[in-house]
Amino acid sequence: MKKSIILIAIVFFGITLKSFAQDVEEPDNYQEKKNHFYLSVELLKTIPWLMIDNAYIIEPQLEYRSKSLVLSLQYGLNDIKNIIYNRMEYRNQGTYYKIGAGIDFSYFKNNDDRNNIILGGNLIFSSYKETGVVVFENPYFGNAELIQENDSRGIEVYFTYRRVFENNFFVNVTPRIAYVITDYDEPLFPVYYASGYGVVNVFENNTSNLNFTIGASLKVGYRF
Amino acid sequence: MFKKLYQFTLVAILLAFTIFASGCDEFCGGTSEEPVIEIAYQAGGNVTSVYAVKDGVELPPIEGASGTFFNIPVDINGSSVTYNFVTTQGNHTMQIFYDPVSELQSFECGFRFSIENLRLGSTTFTGAIISGGPNSFINYLITIQ
DSSP states (O other): OHHHHHHHHHHHHHHHHHHHHTOOOOOSSOOOOOOEEEEEEEOTTHHHHHTSTTOEEEOOEEEEEETTEEEEEEEEEEEEEEEETTTEEEEEEEEEEEEEEEEEGGGGSSSOSOEEEEEEEEEEEEEEEEEEEEOOSSOSSOOEEEEEEEEEEEEEEEEEEEEEOTTSEEEEEEEEEEEEOSOOOOSSSOOOEETTTEESOTTOOSSOOOSEEEEEEEEEEEEO | OHHHHHHHHHHHHHHHHHHHHTOSHHHHOSTTOOOEEEEEEOSSSOEEEEEEEETTEEOOOOTTOOBSEEEEEOOTTSSEEEEEEEETTEEEEEEEEEEEEEEEEETTTEEEEEEEEEEEEEESSSOEEEEOOTTSSSOOEEEEO
16 A cells, blocks of 8 residues: 555655756747646655654645636645653644635746736644554553644635646646644643644754744645 | 863763663652552451452452552453451452543653542441552552451
8 A cells, every 4th residue: 555655655756857848948938727626646745754663644735726816725644653751652633624725826927827826815724633652661551652633723824836747747847834823632642743733843942842833845746 | 171071071961871771660650550459358368359340350369469468450441349358267358449530641651550539339347447648648448457
């Protein structure tokens, strides 16, 4: 399962890069731009976590551009693992939705619609369970299991550069800032990872964490 | 001049290595350990073994739980445990109730686990007294008489 996902991602990325190499010169004349659907998957977060056993973040995204307005819907699914706080085996299982809109500034320029620059924002709705197993030395009853659950609502602002190739495959590069609006429910330990936002306790502080994260995504997809 | 600087640097590196490489476990004190309660058995004879019953299943005998003064572990994932005591005077059971407590100490030390509000449930011992606990300087102690 894990190998097949990696293989599909590599093939997909390879086709995209191949098309980049075959790209032709853009005409200078203005063209009327069509409305498009854009379907993409995230690579920057997905691939590193896949390298860790049974850990993954899958984040497909569907966008629709009508003239300069870009509407987007993103669904995320994560199951990540890490060792934090001196021998605590951490696991985060969660799902999230991102719904948002943006403006494609390249729409107003004379080009062939293969370079998009989008500024936008998303509402984020995420739900996740954090499980921490603290490993004891020679336990009689077994290791301690700490479980806490959260529903986090928040927003994110992003900037996207999208390069669409000849065969309609595209690459997105998206730096973004996300902010968790709702309070964390964290009776056992500070929330370490908030699904859809990222790591909110980078330095594994024992008393507090952050409400905002800074990140980036690299997406590959197809334009319809 | 350079020789002294070199020696000073070397000592500083060795000192830093000694402090950081030694780990912090010795400074943390009781972190990442299963909490225990102490048992003082004064009902005559000796305890030969103690084992717990969890979800209807008998667990193996607790290591070191014999004689007249010993520790028995507490299940941090639950709030009650039933123990079976095998003594030279016969077999007994004792049930305890408690509130598990977990406290995150620090990044280096991790968690410390303890219990609060220890209460006795059903027991076949004729007398058992609880003392100690989080508000005193000693662990919880159950004296069986």
